[in-house]
Amino acid sequence: MLAGLLTFKISEKQGFNQLRDEASHQLDILAAAIDSEVTRHASIPSAVELSPDVRALLRAPPEGQDVLQAAANHFLQKLNDHLGGPAIFVLDTRGRVVASSDWIFSDNLLGADLSYMPFFRGAVSGTPERHYAVDAVRHEPGYFFALPIRDETQDWKVIGVAVVKSGIRELERRWLGQEAPALIVDNNGIVLLASPPEWPYATLQPQTPETLARISREQFAGQRVGAESLDISVDEAQEGAVVRLARQSPAGTALSALQGKKTYLALSRHLPGTAWRIIVFSDLRSVAVQASTHAALATAAVGCLLLWALYLGQRRRVARGRREAQAMLEKANQELERNVAARTVDLSNAVERLQREVVDRQRAEQTLRAAQDELVQAGKLAVLGQMATGITHELSQPLGAIRTLSANAVEFMHRGDLATAEKNLGIVGQLSEQMGGIIKPLKTFARKSPAVPAAVDVAQAVDAALFLFDQRLRKQGVAVDRQIAPNSWIAWCDQNRLQQVLVNLIGNAIDAMADEPERRLSFSVDRASSGQLALAVSDSGVGFSEKALEHLFEPFFTTKQPGEGLGLGLAISRDILRDFGGDLLAGPAPGGGARFVVLLPPVSAAPTFSPEPSSP
Known part of the structure; x- marks a missing residue:
């Protein structure tokens, strides 16, 4: 300090x-x-003193100065314009301004009495004066240079004073x-x-x-x-x-x-x-800041010297303690190595167990997916088995007609009536196309194929699922309300899997409406708040209880009579939808019955989908 x-x-x-x-x-x-x-305007009064017009004005009696004043004013104005800025004026021996360069302005100095100014009293006595003052006319400060004007014809008598006012604002x-x-x-x-x-x-x-x-x-x-x-x-x-x-x-x-x-x-x-x-x-x-800085530096320097001395003493103590700590560290290091070796063996065993568990889980997942695919295929075949009678009836009539028409065509050809035979064969072709239209959706639905997402028309998928239940719907008198225009809603999913979900929902709806006097099945599509497509399937059946809603999607849970279902359809359907980024929701329908909402990703989302391989 x-x-x-x-x-x-x-x-x-x-x-x-x-x-x-x-x-x-x-x-x-x-x-x-x-x-x-x-002082750059100090020499101007000398030029005023030499002006004949100014001398003539000062020599004239007071009653005759009015005639000569104009010429003196013009001279002072020209001199002021040439020099640019200062005000120039002339006073008589009484201190009255008789000529001024500012005569053209309304607030000029002409006639002003400046006899009280110190510079006038000094100049009229014959001594050049310079003085700072404020004039009483414009109340503007300035620096005044005053020079006595002498008349050589009157033995160099002082007859007036020439004054220059220099502005000081600049x-x-x-x-x-x-x-x-x-x-x-x-x-x-x-x-x-x-x-x-x-x-x-x-x-x-x-x-x-x-x-x-x-x-x-x-x-x-x-x-x-x-x-x-x-x-x-x-x-x-x-x-x-x-x-x-x-x-x-x-x-x-x-x-x-x-x-x-x-x-x-x-x-x-x-x-x-x-x-x-x-x-x-x-x-x-x-100066104070610089002195404080230097004082701080000097204090720091002396402090550093003291700290260096303390450091040398502390260094010796630290070296001694370091040797003791090193010995303790070596002992601790040996103990640590023994512990690490033991822990490494335990960790290796744990990693091996974890790897075996991962392999077991992967196998279980593959088995589960294969079982799910088999269940989906079994469900398809079960639906086809339920529809076998209706399909047989649909195909038997065209087959009988084809058999009759083909026999008639042979007979007409024997008779030489080729036109009638051609007509019968044309009808046979139409009936064959009709049978193909019945069989093609059945083949598509029954085929076991891996899930491949693509752009799917929701209306087309609904129509294909309804076609499979056409006979049951007509037989049970179910009114279908499909409020979906073709090509208006396009989803990104697997069409065959979506059709399987719709078949499960439609089959459940038909079963739920079996004992109802009014049977109505409706379909509608809207845009969900999440941006997904929401396909609603509603029926007029018995609906769900609150307890049934809590367990609806649990495996092996069913509201049907024993022997009529396994309780896996809704659980599998929801898993199918979630595989390609969708979901399945359930709730009561407006006016009674059940309402299922199928959430589907739109084409713009195009989620990445990696299907699991399945056997053909």
Whole structure:
């Protein structure tokens, strides 16, 4: 801590000197620039003094000046337009403006009494004057250059005063609008220009009300001055003084430009072409930050040395402890190796058992799938067996007709009536196609094939399943309501498997409606909230109880009489649908009966499906 404190003091002193040198260099450049900007119009009154029109106006008696005033005004206007900016005017010995370059404006200085201005009193006595003041006509601040006008015909007597008013707004904008705050004060200690907006017309040191009132009347056109006092000594600021700005503005707010209660280095210079002084302020925060940084580094360096000494002592203790720990580690390592060897043997045995279980599970799964396929095929054959009588009746009539027509065709050919024989053979062909239409769906349904997903028309699958139950539906008087248009709903599944599911649902529905007076079977398709196709199969049968709904999809659960079913149809149907991304739901139908919803993936989903191989 002592090293850090000593370093802080040394760094603070060096930083202060460096900041003062930088501020002094900046102040010299700024002072030269401001002096050049302010005094560049100082020679204009000499040109006004040489004008014959101005001399003639000042020589004329007051009652004769009105005739000569226009020529003098035009001369001053042309001179002002050529030089660009300053206001030029001429005063008589009484301090009244008799000619001005701004005569064309309504608020011109013509006729204004400026006898109270200090620059007029000095110039009319024969001495060139320059002075900062605010005119009483426009209330604009400016820097006035005044030069006495002498008449050589009257033994060089002063007959008037030539004055140039130079604007200082550009000076305030260009040279005082710097990052570092700055201000310009006159010989009375009044702040004329300042980059903080709260400081103009403040005083460096407190002054009496009488003095402030006189300065306001003579120099500032009655405006209030000295409302604020900055408590800055110009003499001390000549070499650099540390000031702390903590004053408040008249409105009770802090001087926001410098963020009051902060420490600054104030440095001043005299402007040689004027009676002004310029003061710049440099924030000492950077010096404090730099000194604190150096102190922290010094403290850290000394701390590192102390830590290094502690490290050397600790290193010896650590080396001793390391040797002891190494011996313990070797002992523990040997024990660990023995434990790892024993655990490795146990793990190898567990892996072998797990592999055997995986193989057994795979075989069981293959057996289960094969059994499921056999059950599906058995269900198909059972349905075909139930429909054998109806199918025989459907085929016997076309066969009898074919036998009669073919015999007649032979007889007509013997008689030479080929036209009639041709007609009979045409009828035989039609009946053969009719029989093929009956047999083809039966062959497709009965075929045992692997599940291959494809685009399936739901309406076509429903029609194929209904065809298999055509005789039973007509025999039992079941009214079928199929609200599905062809090619309107396309699902991604295996058509043969979907047909098997529909055959199970339709067969169950027919059995459920056997004792009902009204038998109605309806089909409809809609889009589910999940995006799947929802095929609804509803009947007007006895429906389900709440207990039956809870166990409906369990294997070997059935609501039929003993010997009429195994209770596997719905469980297998749901497994079939889930294999290609669908599902089977059950519930009561509106108006009574049962309602099954077959969820099918649409063609756009096209799920990946890997069918299990099955025997032909």
